[in-house]
Amino acid sequence: MKNVVGFACVICGTMYPADFRGYVCPDHGAEGILDVRYDYERIGAGFTRETLAADRNRTMWRYRPLMPLATDAAVPPLTIGGTPLYDSKRLAAKLSIAKLWVKDEGRQPTASLKDRASAMAVMKAQERGAEVVTTASTGNAAAALAGISASVGLSSVIFVPSSAPEAKIAQLLAYGSRVALVNGTYTDAFELCMEAVEEYGWYNRNTGYNPFMTEGKKTATLEILEELEWEVPDAIFVSVGDGSIIGGVHKAVKDAFALGWIDRVPRIFGIQAEGSDYLVQAFEDGEDVLTKPAISAVTIADSISADLPRDRIKAMGAVTETGGAYLRVSDDEILAAIPTLARGSGVFAEPAGAAPYAGLVEAVDRGLIGADDRVVILATGSGLKDVASVLKAVAAAGTEPMHIEPNLESLKAALSNERATERNVGHDRPHR
Secondary structure, three states, X not given: OOOEEEEEEOOOOOEEOOOOOOOEOOOOHHHOEEEEEEOHHHHHHHOOHHHHHHOOOOOHHHHXXXXXXXXXXXXXXXXXXXXXXXXXXXXHHHHOOOEEEEEEHHHOOOOEOHHHHHHHHHHHHHHOOOOEXXXXXXXXXXXXXXXXXXXXXXXXXXEEEOOOOHHHHHHHHHOOOEEEEEOOOHHHHHHHHHHHHHHHOOXXXXXXXXXXXXXXXXXXXXXXXXXXXXXXXXXXXXXXXXXXXXXXXXXXXXXXXXXXXXXXXXEEEEEEEOOOOHHHHHHHXXXXXXXXXXXXXXXXXXXXXXXXXXXXXXXXXXXXXXXXXXXXXXXXXXXXXXXXXXXXXXXXXXXXXXXXXXHHHHHHHOOOOOOOOEEEEEEOEEHHHOHHHHHHHHHHOOOOOOOOOOOHHHHHHHHHHHHHHHHHHOOOOOOO
């Protein structure tokens, strides 16, 4: 890790050396999340926008000088990163804003952005000679860790709430992970996982505890900036549960600014479900997230359901330090965003992946985003992760299949009925 100068505690600022093997600041325990600090002068001497443009490797590993990895560390064989950024002109016009891009992280190997962090976790686990890697998750981080561990033959143990969507549990089992379905919340699964790490010595991938997860997740935003040719968007919208992804968005922006690759930072907007709005509450009320107690989270968007966001200090800083905001949206608005996003951009997102669009609608309605703004939304996971929720969403949008006999007359009758229904209800539904 020649480019790493050390680790800084987000609470007290204490610096630990680059060879520090702990996960958190010893003085603050689980709350003492560490931030990886880099020697930007050294990095910038040989790693520039020009050398990056010449690199034919389109995966997340093209940003390796900005990663806390040994020079000779082998990367997992799965193709991670390089996901598309779509210019969604119709959705931009619908919202009356200048530009809207959608970053589709559903195109990752296990269909979510969490592959970026889990790839980092697997590499760090191998670096430390671990035989087992573990995490607690509502589903996506678990699937990512299971898949990438399987790709290198590393054993994994996964803790997920038993309420996790069936498709996500199926992924875990298919990859051969040992899966513990916990009869409780994500917080219960997290705490049990932490106890198991203490008992068995497994490598701990947990979000908001392992400092390297931010460093994997930030590569999605580095890709966004590079794809836009370093012309910084005015705002980036991201859904927030534990807070690690939005922390990664912020870290990428800080890295690029420190290297002189960008000349300003975008406003970062964190979107939470109203049933899991810990950070929105803290933002609105000016509460200290270090001392604010947990809430009881309930939302259809399981990937962003968190009683107590584990990476909440970085998550709050991402918004407050960039002039953004935290916004809440209802489950109904999140569900409505799934077909709207799919039909307007072709990106099929799970509830958490569609939540940023719902949040953008809210921001436009409140005047936080204006007609001249250029906006990116981060669609973090595929709609195939939670088909049950998608079916609720399309039913609420009034979309249902035609049931017909295997003949042309039946098709004509069904099409005629469909056109009549469209005339009665109106073809252009509001975007909210």
